[in-house]
């Protein structure tokens with residue numbers, strides 16, 4: 001008994017077209033993905049949070065060495081605000097939460113916000 005040849009599996013809609021010779025025509029599609037919007041974590045000055053605590057927080061949550069953390073803290077103290085780091089949106093939000101949590105637990109009014117970086 002002659003059996004029918006097996007039917008090839010159905011091709012997905014995006015499958016490349018084939019010509020009669022069986023050659024595969026690959027369509028070139030350049031994919032352009034925009035880089036993610038970045039957010040800077042900005043710390044604000046106040047009159048009560050001890051400088052040592054701010055330096056500790058910057059070292060702890062923004063991976064800065066003591067000298068850099070001190071430099072950033074002094075900038076905040078003098079200018080009213082300063083950037084501690086630049087991250088993607090979710091990471092920046094996590095840093096803000098960590099700082100606010102640590103400050104609250106220590107009883108300091110330290111404030112920290114994240115804002116989109118101007119491009």
Ligand code: TYC
Pocket residue numbers: 043044045046047048049050051054073074076077110111
């Ligand atoms: N101004 C604070 C003081 O004199 C120190 C300080 C620095 C507080 C930076 C907050 O984000 C800050 N003790």
